[in-house]
Amino acid sequence: MSSLERLHDGRYAAFFHDDGRFLHAAGAPGPFRVFQTLSEDGGLTWGAPREIASRADAQLCEPGLVRSPEGQTLALLLRENSRTHESFVIISRDEGASWSAPRELPRALTGDRHVARSTADGRLFVVFRDMAQDSPTRGDWVGWLGSFEDLERGTSGLARVRLLGNTHAADCGYSGLELLPDGTFVATSYGHWVAGEPPFIVSVRLRLAELDERLAQLAAPR
Numbered sequence: 001m002s003s004l005e006r007l008h009d010g011r012y013a014a015f016f017h018d019d020g021r022f023l024h025a026a027g028a029p030g031p032f033r034v035f036q037t038l039s040e041d042g043g044l045t046w047g048a049p050r051e052i053a054s055r056a057d058a059q060l061c062e063p064g065l066v067r068s069p070e071g072q073t074l075a076l077l078l079r080e081n082s083r084t085h086e087s088f089v090i091i092s093r094d095e096g097a098s099w100s101a102p103r104e105l106p107r108a109l110t111g112d113r114h115v116a117r118s119t120a121d122g123r124l125f126v127v128f129r130d131m132a133q134d135s136p137t138r139g140d141w142v143g144w145l146g147s148f149e150d151l152e153r154g155t156s157g158l159a160r161v162r163l164l165g166n167t168h169a170a171d172c173g174y175s176g177l178e179l180l181p182d183g184t185f186v187a188t189s190y191g192h193w194v195a196g197e198p199p200f201i202v203s204v205r206l207r208l209a210e211l212d213e214r215l216a217q218l219a220a221p222r
Contacts, residue, residue, distance in 0.1 A: 002113070003065035005074070007095045012039045014046070015076060017061035023049060032059045032081060036096055052099045053078065058085050060102060064114035068148045069122040075151050077114035078102065083131065086110040089151055106156040107132045109144055112170075115177045117185070119208055123147055127163065127187045129173030137162045139170035141189050145211055159215055163204050168192035171199065183207055 003015045017034050020026035034053035037046045053060050059081035066075050074096060078088040087110045088102040111128035118124055126144040130137045141164045146157025166172040172191030179185055188203045 002063045003076070005065050005067065005096075008071075009095070012043055013037070013096050014039070015052075015063040015065060016049075017063065031056070032061045034060050034063050034076070034078065034090075038096075052076075052096075053088075053090050053102050055088075055102055058082060058088065058102070060088055062113050064116060064126075064128075066116035066118070066124060066126075066148070066151075069118050073148070073152075075148065077105070077109065077116070077126070077128075077151070079112045079114075079131075080110075083133075086132070087114070091152060103154065105151070106154055107135070108146075108156045108160050109151075110135075111142065111173075113174045115175050117177050117179045118148075119179070120183065121208075123158075123208070124151075125177070125179075125185055125208070127175040127177050127189070129166075129170060130160075130162075131170060137165075139172070140164065140166045141172050141175070141187075141191055143187065143206075145208070159211060161211065163187060164189075164191060164193055164202065166191045166193070167195040168199075183209075 005013050014037050017032050019032050020030040033051050035049035036052045037049045039046045060078045061081050062079040063076040074092040076090050086104040089105050091100040110132040111130045114126050114128040116126040130142040140162050143161050143163050145159045150157045176188040185206050190199050190201045192199045
């Protein structure tokens, strides 16, 4: 399961992907498909998975869920594993009963295993492994700052920052992300952070005020 969310009616929704080998025991891998399953008893039992996203020309997987700041809309950020598209998003305005068709996100959000948290001022901070073509941080651990409206409109957001540089291919990410009561984000990930050494796990702490200050410095006339 990539994401778990409690719905307004008290049920839990969980999201995952499969290529047919495990859910239906097809034997050989097929196209990735994204599924949703529901629990009405706090996770003791789960209903039959329902497919909610797939595309013939893309490999959609690793759904990362985020709820809009006002709480009425859900978005799933999707890795695209064929590396021929940007990442995708699907939107639900009825607590997961129906989902929009997959739509590509801007390149600033192209990557793997998105994990998002909403800030006190209604913005979003998303961490993931950057896999955008020709990106100067491709393969690194990055954070994106923007709004839920950016996800809906396909706009690039406010900023993207490198959290840590990864020294071996694209072997990093699969982050945890928490927002502490004092407004500090704690992002945790594995990666090859020191060249020639085995991967290890690190945590990065940051406040949005620090990012805002840096953005203001970059925007100031010189």
